[in-house]
Amino acid sequence: MRVLLIEDDATLGAALQEYLNDQDYAVDWLQQGEQALKELENQVYDLLVLDWNLPGVSGLEVLQQLRKADNPIPVLMLTARDDLNDRVAGLDAGADDYVVKPFDLAELAARIRAFRRRRTGLGKPEIEAGPLVFDTVGREVRCHGERIALSVRELSVLEMLMMRSGRVVTKQQIVNSLSAWDADFSENAVEVYVYRLRKRLEKTGVAIQTIRGFGYLLDVENRV
Structure with missing residues (x-):
């Protein structure tokens, strides 16, 4: 399963990439929203793990542009925004799931496995x-x-x-x-x-x- 990770925090991004690689996912890591949009024009991924608070083009704007372009890639939002209105805004913009920072790596891995099961149409892994x-x-x-x-x-x-x-x-x-x-x-x-x-x-x-x-x-x- 190929994952595109967009996270501007260098420490967290490196840790997530290493952890998910250890889980046998192929992970490309970028730090800016503009890079994400360009990458998704040229490459096919199975899942986008997207931070909300990015410099320049925010994660929410990336998501909105993807859905406006009818890009169906599943999107898992990562954010410190835990307000109900923010969660609703993210889901309404087209996010498929929403994880609030700080989060447990095991929980994130479980949510990604759930995406894999949905993608294969199976209720079991x-x-x-x-x-x-x-x-x-x-x-x-x-x-x-x-x-x-x-x-x-x-x-x-x-x-x-x-x-x-x-x-x-x-x-x-x-x-x-x-x-x-x-x-x-x-x-x-x-x-x-x-x-x-x-x-x-x-x-x-x-x-x-x-x-x-x-x-x-x-x-x-x-x-x-």
Whole structure:
């Protein structure tokens, strides 16, 4: 899951990025509202964690501009404003959730997991694609109850493919998602991890198809 964090406080921003990376989220961190708007014009994220009190363009203004442009990205607002009118203003502007500072990191992580469950349409923290079941909390994949041993990067690539099962995922989308951990992550590296995943999935009845010129598609109907 790829998260864009907008927080102008350097100490808090660095701490949140480190904590969420440890939770296996790919997190890009910026400190200004203008940067957020520009970034979201060019990149696709699964969630925006947005501070309200930003220098220049405020978090509320960022949110209003996103919704005016019909950008549907889920938005979790972070703010020290705990007045009821402020909370109502944030939600009315298009925020999906609202966390008041100071907050517990475990609570924030739980709210982000809730976004993940909503995005997959599941009431439980699992993604299913054919016989594959991805436990997003335990970070493991099972096939017919048997665990498939995968590296952290292999899990991340497979998660993207399972989230979009039946749809094409481009190499660049995978690069964008994983480059938050490694700035040197490339399309060549994607090819390596897809090759490894194909070997791991050989006996599962699931295949990763190459859609030439576009990317990859998880084929859950394939039988080997």
